[in-house]
Structure formats: structure tokens, C-alpha cells
Amino acid sequence: MKKLTEIRWHGRGGQGAKTASLLLADVAFSTGMYIQGFPEYGPERMGAPITAYNRLSDEPLRVHSNIYEPDYVAVVDETLLDAVNVTAGLKPEGAIVINTAKEPEEILPKLNGYKGKVYTLDAKKVSLATIGKNIPNTPMLAAVVRASGVMDEQLFLDNMQASFKHKFATKPEVVEGNMKALSMALEEVKVYDGSK
Amino acid sequence: MAIQDRLSGNEAVSIAMKQINPDVMPAFPITPSTEIPQYVSQFIANGEMDTVFIPVESEHSAMSACIGSQSAGGRTVTATSSCGLALMFEMLYVAASNRLPITMAVVNRALSGPININNDHSDSMGARDSGWLQIYAENAQEAYDNFFQCMRIGEHPAVQLPVMCCQDGFITSHAVERMELIETEKVKAFMGEYKPEHYLLNPDETLAVGPYDIPQYYMEHKKAQAVAMENAREAIMEVAKEFEAMTGRKYGMIEEYRMEDAELAMIIIGSSAGTAKEACDELRAAGVKAGVIKVRVFRPFPAEEIVAALKGVKAVAIMDKTESFSANGGPMGAEVKAAMFGKLNDVLVTNYIYGIGGRDVKVDDLKSVYDKLAEMVKTGKAPEHYQYLALRD
Numbered sequence: 038m039k040k041l042t043e044i045r046w047h048g049r050g051g052q053g054a055k056t057a058s059l060l061l062a063d064v065a066f067s068t069g070m071y072i073q074g075f076p077e078y079g080p081e082r083m084g085a086p087i088t089a090y091n092r093l094s095d096e097p098l099r100v101h102s103n104i105y106e107p108d109y110v111a112v113v114d115e116t117l118l119d120a121v122n123v124t125a126g127l128k129p130e131g132a133i134v135i136n137t138a139k140e141p142e143e144i145l146p147k148l149n150g151y152k153g154k155v156y157t158l159d160a161k162k163v164s165l166a167t168i169g170k171n172i173p174n175t176p177m178l179a180a181v182v183r184a185s186g187v188m189d190e191q192l193f194l195d196n197m198q199a200s201f202k203h204k205f206a207t208k209p210e211v212v213e214g215n216m217k218a219l220s221m222a223l224e225e226v227k228v229y230d231g232s233k
Numbered sequence: 234m235a236i237q238d239r240l241s242g243n244e245a246v247s248i249a250m251k252q253i254n255p256d257v258m259p260a261f262p263i264t265p266s267t268e269i270p271q272y273v274s275q276f277i278a279n280g281e282m283d284t285v286f287i288p289v290e291s292e293h294s295a296m297s298a299c300i301g302s303q304s305a306g307g308r309t310v311t312a313t314s315s316c317g318l319a320l321m322f323e324m325l326y327v328a329a330s331n332r333l334p335i336t337m338a339v340v341n342r343a344l345s346g347p348i349n350i351n352n353d354h355s356d357s358m359g360a361r362d363s364g365w366l367q368i369y370a371e372n373a374q375e376a377y378d379n380f381f382q383c384m385r386i387g388e389h390p391a392v393q394l395p396v397m398c399c400q401d402g403f404i405t406s407h408a409v410e411r412m413e414l415i416e417t418e419k420v421k422a423f424m425g426e427y428k429p430e431h432y433l434l435n436p437d438e439t440l441a442v443g444p445y446d447i448p449q450y451y452m453e454h455k456k457a458q459a460v461a462m463e464n465a466r467e468a469i470m471e472v473a474k475e476f477e478a479m480t481g482r483k484y485g486m487i488e489e490y491r492m493e494d495a496e497l498a499m500i501i502i503g504s505s506a507g508t509a510k511e512a513c514d515e516l517r518a519a520g521v522k523a524g525v526i527k528v529r530v531f532r533p534f535p536a537e538e539i540v541a542a543l544k545g546v547k548a549v550a551i552m553d554k555t556e557s558f559s560a561n562g563g564p565m566g567a568e569v570k571a572a573m574f575g576k577l578n579d580v581l582v583t584n585y586i587y588g589i590g591g592r593d594v595k596v597d598d599l600k601s602v603y604d605k606l607a608e609m610v611k612t613g614k615a616p617e618h619y620q621y622l623a624l625r626d
Contacts, residue, residue: 062409066239075408078351078591097411099372099507101404102595 042187043104044091047123048113051083053174057113058089060178060200065093067196068188073098086121093187109185112136113160113173118147129153132184134226136160136173141229155229156184158222167217175215176222183226194219235480236414242370242405245377245412246312246338246398247272251282252420253384255336256307256427259287259298261317266292267340267406269312284310292317296324303333304442306432308384311335314402315342318356322363328395329364330458331443334387335395337365338380341503341554342402343590351591352402354502354554358564364458366396366465367532371506374412376400378482379529381415381423382472388427389468394461401504403591415480423479462533469530486535488527489542491517495524497606498543500569501552502528505587505594509552512599523603528565536572543573548581548606548615552622554588562586562619581606581615587622598623 044061048054055076062074073092079085090104108131112123115137127133132154135144141155148155158180160173168175182193197219201212240248247269250258260270276282287302289295295311303309313321318339328335339357343349357367368383370376376398383396400406415423433440446454466486473484490510492498497516501509506527516523526542528535543549551570553563561567566584573580585602588594602622609615 059409063239066237066411071411072239073408073410075403078403078407100511100596101372101401101408101504101507103593105595 040096041092041094042109042185043107044093044109044111044181044185045104045107046089046091046111046113047117047121048087048089048174049083049117050085050087052113053172054087054111054113055089057111057174057178057181058091060174061091061181062093063200064193064196065091065188067200068192070094071096071098077103086117107131109134109181111177111181113177115139118144122149124149124151127151127153132156134158134177134180134184136177138162141227145229145231152231154184155231156180156226157229158226160222163221163225164218167221168211168214172218175218176225179219179222180226183223184228190223236416237411238414239409239411240373241268241407241409242373242376242400243268243340243407244272245373246380246400247276248414249377249380250284250310250338251276252415252417253308253310253381253424254282255284255310257285257287257298257302257309258311259289259295259302259309260311261290261292261295261313262288265313265315265317265342267312267314267338269338269340292320293324296321296328299335299337300324300328300331300333300443303328303335304331304432305434306429308427309335310337310384312338312340314340315350315356316344318360319344322360325360325363325365325395327443330454332393332458332461333395334384334393336380336384336387337395337397338376339397339399340402340406341399349590350402352404352504352554353589353591354399355556355589357397357399358555358557360397361532361564364394364462365532366392366394366462366530368396368398368530369502369528370398370400370405371504371527372412373400373405373408373410374482376405377412377414378476378480378484381420382469382476382484384424385472386465386468389465389472390430391464392461392468394458394465399503404504413480419479423475465533484529486530486538487542488529490525490527492524492526492542494522494545496522496545496547496610497603498524498526498546498549499552499599499602500526500528500539500549500565502531502565503554505552505554505599508594508596509599512596512603515596516600516603521603521607531565534568534572536568539569540572540576543577543580546580548583548609550602550606551582551584552602553584553586556586556589566619581609581613583609583616584619585622586619592623595623
């Protein structure tokens with residue numbers, strides 16, 4: 038495993054990009070890693086573009102800045118592709134993960150010539166089928182784990198089960214749907230490798 | 234065994250408060266205060282602590298209530314941020330001059346205007362002469378560790394002064410990081426019971442708190458306050474030693490990072506000190522003799538420690554995360570230069586304003602400061618005026 042993995046999340050206020058970054062930090066922590074999960078704060082409005090970040094490492098973390106050259110980028114809202122330069126600084130040996138019903142090839146023209154891997158996942162479809170609501174961040178979390186390989190997928194699922202049980206202690210009925218969302222996301226996520 | 238956890242800086246300090254279980258927490262329960270009163274009031278509602286929470290109608294009232302409860306003899310904490318601290322300003326001086334060891338979590342954020350909610354040190358630096366001790370944290374772990382130490386230092390019989398336990402707004406207060414919690418039994422043993430020497434609810438000793446002080450005595454009382462602040466140096470080190478024995482984590486007035494043979498040094502406070510260490514390591518790998526001095530305690534000011542750490546240094550950059558509008562640099566710039574005067578006259582000095590209003594502070598930004606220091610050494614000249622770091626054209 039690489040020493041340090043840096044991830045940038047793009048979403049719109051209210052979609053849970055910040056929560057996704059915190060959940061990823063949480064599950065990475067439970068596998069023994071050093072973690073940072075933090076949003077970029079500004080005027081917070083529903084629907085406005087927001088950015089959140091993760092640093093995950095085997096060693097203690099001490100840099101306290103935003104991330105400008107991420108290994109991975111997750112785009113929770115497809116419409117941001119037209120509004121934000123989501124591939125800015127993204128390393129070509131990394132990957133971008135996009136919530137869209139489209140095929141990776143269809144998305145390519147909007148990625149400013151990005152040469153790395155492109156993962157797509159219809160997180161809306163997955164969350165509607167499993168949770169019954171459009172909550173894209175849970176399926177996106179699974180897709181980011183697939184793309185980044187930051188932890189073993191079975192270990193991820195096992196730890197998320199515990200994490201959801203804790204998070205939803207007052208409404209345990211939603212744990213199963215969220216777990217299904219993760220495993221369905223891992224089945225549904227598609228990849229296009231531009232380097233090949 | 235210490236407990237591993239992943240917490241935001243606000244959560245970490247709230248847990249410290251829960252473990253201490255102080256007598257009273259007066260706090261303004263909404264913005265501009267922090268999430269800390271919210272978390273603590275949840276702990277109280279859940280029956281996890283039995284602190285009396287006083288929700289007040291303003292931060293001025295929050296500090297007034299703190300003064301009341303600490304004078305009565307109760308261990309008192311509060312939390313605030315930004316303009317909240319500014320609204321307390323009048324009462325901060327009253328708390329300090331009455332020698333009330335209130336412990337306040339300060340989440341450093343910019344003062345308006347222009348309106349800005351993000352991190353810088355303008356709030357607590359504005360209150361630097363109020364008579365409170367100020368201890369700053371680099372990350373959530375330090376914010377947590379410092380909170381216990383702040384209270385112990387303030388309550389020290391030779392000190393008896395209020396303490397601000399500062400951390401960087403959003404950068405550490407809202408970021409989740411891995412850290413280690415201390416078992417509550419150990420915390421309780423470390424904190425001990427608060428037994429004030431004089432207090433209002435003591436039926437055996439009548440006492441007036443905060444009366445008018447006539448010119449014939451005012452200066453002597455201020456001098457006593459200044460002596461208490463001087464005494465704090467020893468108390469800080471004494472408490473740090475005890476804390477290290479409990480946790481293995483070492484604290485001091487300052488932290489020196491790769492300073493042994495450093496020629497280019499940066500003096501910095503708070504979360505950016507971590508970023509500076511990374512910049513320093515990258516430059517060391519390229520053969521540059523860089524070092525970092527992190528100022529943990531700003532009040533009392535670690536003048537001697539900084540001068541000792543700067544021995545052998547050729548050029549130093551003093552970093553201020555606030556503007557003081559002296560037209561002559563920031564508050565740390567002024568303090569460090571005063572400390573160096575007559576002792577380190579050959580060191581080239583520059584002072585930067587950086588990261589104000591939440592401007593992100595990158596590793597590369599701080600590396601550019603070392604580049605500037607190297608250039609100063611080469612030309613033998615320091616810039617005439619203080620600088621702004623990473624300012625847009």
C-alpha cells in the first residue's frame with residue numbers, strides 16, 4: 038500500500054459529500070490507519086458546490102492544508118462536471134469516480150483530457166433500489182474504495198456494518214439497506230482505463 | 234491502555250470537558266460560539282456529566298456568569314470563537330484581575346469585517362493583553378491534551394489566572410483526525426479536586442470580589458497579576474512533566490523541530506506548524522538546514538526559550554496569522570524581535586502575515602518562506618517591511 042492517499046470530494050450542499058469523507062475517514066481509522074476528513078467551509082447553502090477531503094496514511098498526518106494534487110477525486114453530483122474543474126491537479130496514476138447513469142466513455146469529453154482511470158456509478162439508481170431514497174454518498178463511498186484500493190473490500194464491508202450499526206443506533210432498520218447499497222455499488226461500478 | 238479514537242477538535246475538547254466534569258459551564262449556545270457547548274449539553278442531557286450548563290443570551294453574559302461561578306468556588310469552563318470572544322472582551326480583564334482560573338476553549342476564527350467565518354488568530358491575539366494565559370494547539374490531540382493542562386496551570390496556587398485553550402477554527406475544530414484519549418480515571422486523578430483558597434461560598438471567610446481599586450493600590454494589584462503570569466512559566470513546565478508521566482506526550486513552552494543545526498528557522502503557531510514541519514522535511518531532504526519553532530504558549534511569552542532555540546540560526550521568519558495594523562508587523566513579530574534585541578543582533582529577521590481569513594496555507598507557501606530566508610542569508614539583507622505571504626496580485 039502507498040504511504041499516503043489523498044482524496045478530494047466534489048458535491049453539492051446537502052448531498053452528503055462531507056459525510057462521505059467523514060465515513061471514509063471512520064472506516065479507514067477502524068482498519069488502523071491515520072486519517073483526516075474535512076470539508077472546505079464557506080457560505081453553506083443547499084445546492085452550492087462544496088469540497089471535502091481525505092488524507093489516509095499508515096503514518097501520522099501533520100499537513101493541515103487543502104489537497105491540490107489528489108490521488109483520487111469523487112464527484113457526487115454529475116452537474117458539477119460543467120461547473121467545477123474536478124480534474125484539477127488529479128494525478129494521472131490515480132482515478133476519478135463519478136456518480137452518473139452514463140458510461141465512462143460518454144463522460145470523457147468533460148474531463149479536460151484526464152488520462153487516468155474513470156469510474157462511473159449510478160449512485161441514484163443504487164440508493165433508490167436499496168435505501169429507497171436518493172442518498173448518493175453511501176454507494177459512492179464503496180466506489181471510491183474500489184477505485185483507490187485504499188483497503189480490502191471485505192474488510193471495508195465488515196467495518197461499515199459496525200459503523201452503520203453505531204451511526205443508526207436509533208433506527209437499526211436502515212442498516213441493511215445501507216449495507217446492500219455498498220455491495221450493489223461494488224457490483225455496478227464501471228471502469229474505463231484511458232492509459233490502455 | 235489509551236483509547237484510540239477519531240474525533241474533530243471540537244469533539245475532542247468536549248470529551249475533555251466531560252472527563253473533567255467541571256461544576257459549571259456558562260456558554261452562548263449558538264453561533265459565533267462553537268459546537269463545544271452543543272456537545273457538552275448533550276452529554277449533560279444524557280446524564281454522562283452533571284455540570285450545570287447555563288445557556289446565556291450573549292457572550293458578554295457567558296463570561297460574566299463564568300466570573301460569578303468561579304468566584305463562588307466552582308470549577309468553570311466555557312467555549313467561544315471569533316466575535317464571541319470579542320464580545321467578552323470587557324469581562325476577560327475582570328476575570329484575570331480577580332485571579333479566577335476559568336478555562337476557556339477558544340476556536341480561533343477571524344473577526345469581522347469583512348465578514349468571514351474562517352480560521353485566523355485575530356480573535357485571541359486581540360485579547361493577548363487581557364491577562365489570560367494562552368496555549369495553542371497544532372491538532373485535535375493537542376487541543377485535547379492542552380485542555381487538561383490549561384486548567385491545572387490556571388488553578389496552580391502560584392498562578393490563579395484564567396487560561397485560553399486555543400485551536401484553529403475549522404482546520405482542526407471541524408476536521409476528524411485519529412487521536413488518543415486518556416482513560417477517565419486517569420484524568421480524574423490528574424485533575425484532582427478544585428480547592429480554591431478564597432471563594433464567595435465559604436461561610437468562614439467573608440469576601441468582596443471586584444470592588445473599586447483606588448490609585449494607591451491599583452498598580453500593586455496589577456504587579457501581583459504580572460508576577461502570577463511570570464510564575465505560570467514554572468507551573469506550565471511542572472504540569473507538562475506530570476502530563477508526560479501519564480501519557481508519554483511531551484509539552485513545553487515551545488516545540489523545536491530540527492533546530493539542532495538549523496540555519497533557517499520559522500516561528501509559527503497552531504495547525505500550520507504541522508504543515509511547516511512537512512515543508513522543513515522536504516527542504517532538509519534537499520540539503521537545506523531548515524528548522525521550525527512552534528510556539529505553544531503565547532502568554533506568558535516564551536522569550537528566553539525562543540532566543541535559546543535561535544542560537545546558530547542565520548535567518549528567521551516570524552509568522553503571524555493576524556494583522557495588528559501597527560504598520561510594523563504582527564504581534565508575534567513584535568514580541569520575538571523584542572526578545573531578540575541585544576541578544577541575537579546578527580540574525581536576519583523577517584515577519585510575515587499569512588493565512589488570515591482562512592486563506593489556505595500550503596506546504597509550498599511555507600517552502601517559499603524558507604527560499605526567502607536563504608536569499609536573505611545570501612544577500613545579507615532582510616526586507617525592510619513585513620510581508621504578506623501568498624498574496625494575490
